[in-house]
Amino acid sequence: MSFPSQEASIASNLRDDILRGHYRCGERLPSERDLAQRFGVHRSTVREAFKRLAQLGVATIHPGGARVAPIEEASLDVVEHLLALDGSPDPEILDQALEAMSGFRAMAARLGTERATIEQRAHMLEILETMMRTAERGDNADAKLISELGNCLVEASGNIILKLMRNGLQPHGDLEAEAKFMRGAEPNNAEVEPLLWRLSHAIENVDGATASEAVYLLSCLFRRSVREQTSERQTEPRLDSEPGARSAQGEVQS
Amino acid sequence: MSFPSQEASIASNLRDDILRGHYRCGERLPSERDLAQRFGVHRSTVREAFKRLAQLGVATIHPGGARVAPIEEASLDVVEHLLALDGSPDPEILDQALEAMSGFRAMAARLGTERATIEQRAHMLEILETMMRTAERGDNADAKLISELGNCLVEASGNIILKLMRNGLQPHGDLEAEAKFMRGAEPNNAEVEPLLWRLSHAIENVDGATASEAVYLLSCLFRRSVREQTSERQTEPRLDSEPGARSAQGEVQS
DNA sequence: GTGCCATATTGGTCCGACCAAATCTCCAGC
DNA sequence: GCTGGAGATTTGGTCGGACCAATATGGCAC
Structure with a gap:
């Protein structure tokens, strides 16, 4: 459970939620502050997780909110x-x-x-x-x-x-x-x-x-x-x- | 220049340096604090860049320092x-x-x-x-x-x-x-x-x-x-x- | 209903701080 | 001279709080 860093486990959670289809494509996912509170961590930890998701291609981050990317545009990873x-x-x-x-x-x-x-x-x-x-x-x-x-x-x-x-x-x-x-x-x-x-x-x-x-x-x-x-x-x-x-x-x- | 965020441009810089072979594979790359000072940004910004590099597969981050990963283990991206x-x-x-x-x-x-x-x-x-x-x-x-x-x-x-x-x-x-x-x-x-x-x-x-x-x-x-x-x-x-x-x-x- | 503006929200960045683990340093002991 | 290990230092991980600019939102005037 604590084997991976909190950042990694949060990223995994969000990634899997997205891949599972919990968030519809194009939908805004919760704000960093929101997720930070939900996961009980500091906002910067969530931010780092977001960066992973962005690089994985499952989400895009713009001012105003992060959005779920269509899976066809994700990385092979x-x-x-x-x-x-x-x-x-x-x-x-x-x-x-x-x-x-x-x-x-x-x-x-x-x-x-x-x-x-x-x-x-x-x-x-x-x-x-x-x-x-x-x-x-x-x-x-x-x-x-x-x-x-x-x-x-x-x-x-x-x-x-x-x-x-x-x-x-x-x-x-x-x-x-x-x-x-x-x-x-x-x-x-x-x-x-x-x-x-x-x-x-x-x-x-x-x-x-x-x-x-x-x-x-x-x-x-x-x-x-x-x-x-x-x-x-x-x-x-x-x-x-x-x-x-x-x-x-x-x-x-x- | 300011079109992408500082995080993104730092990540690009580091990524290209790594791909260019400036750092040998397995070598430790500069510490977050070091790079933060060098780029004139806060450490947290560098950290976010590091997360990208890690997800890209060009570097691995462990306590003690980030290391350059062999390119054959990187992402297709x-x-x-x-x-x-x-x-x-x-x-x-x-x-x-x-x-x-x-x-x-x-x-x-x-x-x-x-x-x-x-x-x-x-x-x-x-x-x-x-x-x-x-x-x-x-x-x-x-x-x-x-x-x-x-x-x-x-x-x-x-x-x-x-x-x-x-x-x-x-x-x-x-x-x-x-x-x-x-x-x-x-x-x-x-x-x-x-x-x-x-x-x-x-x-x-x-x-x-x-x-x-x-x-x-x-x-x-x-x-x-x-x-x-x-x-x-x-x-x-x-x-x-x-x-x-x-x-x-x-x-x-x- | 429509268009617009003030406001709350959100991401981007920064500052400074603490902890645990890894790394390095250096000296004692063989 | 070499080795081993204790201690100091460095490093990543996380946290709390803060400011700004861009975005999104709600409500008001038209």
């Missing part, structure tokens, strides 16, 4: 918080994130494949081999592995902008973070294997276009699996992890 | 400022940005093509037709048009994450902003035309993979042209626009 909202992400947002991740990996595959060093190429093939073995055994593919492969590709691309994009999609370089959302994904091994094979060959042959296509399709298998699983879970009662989360102000959502 | 540094962007960064933009458009093309409404599809084809006419006339392709096409594709994808990524690559939704860097690009029309043709058909036939490939190659033509032009310009003295820019602290860059 909001994705992380969008997915972490209320403990478990909105299925629609999650699907779009996985879709974007698929496209992003495809992009990284193209550039990374064409520019990888010998060592990087070897590492990628190694990861693919692990995935193939997993598939052959009939086990579920590990989402972490494809995340890691994506990271290798980004690294191999040597493109700083790609790295920055990844930061937004997969904060803290945390493989787990994304894999968590894909836990339980069970893509069909019969579909996965030929793609792994195709990808390996593309990497060996420095064929960016083919690698891109294969990675995209591969990621899409995960995405589809997650989506199916999510829609299943939606009908039955939730009984998995995150006990006690979602106790906050609750489901306003308008 | 730094790209804008990286390109605007010293008036004219570093050729290497510019090339990477155009490369990322190419890959990004390819991603958008895939998703956008598959999901566009009739109207969106028509609009895209319209833009392509304009480009074709330009090419047939033998005129230089207009970078703005391909930017606009990219925006249509992003819009058509309906993917919020893609929109957020675009914000980072092409701030303010400003078509000009990116096109400015591509001014003078003269991709070979003989190479451009068949790609335009291919792309049109892919959009009509809702063929995401082909559209993606075509858009990528198309964007790469622009990129290549810009790169060639930049390397040319590097040898001869600059005599184009932006008079008086680049007078700042200059080329430290270590």
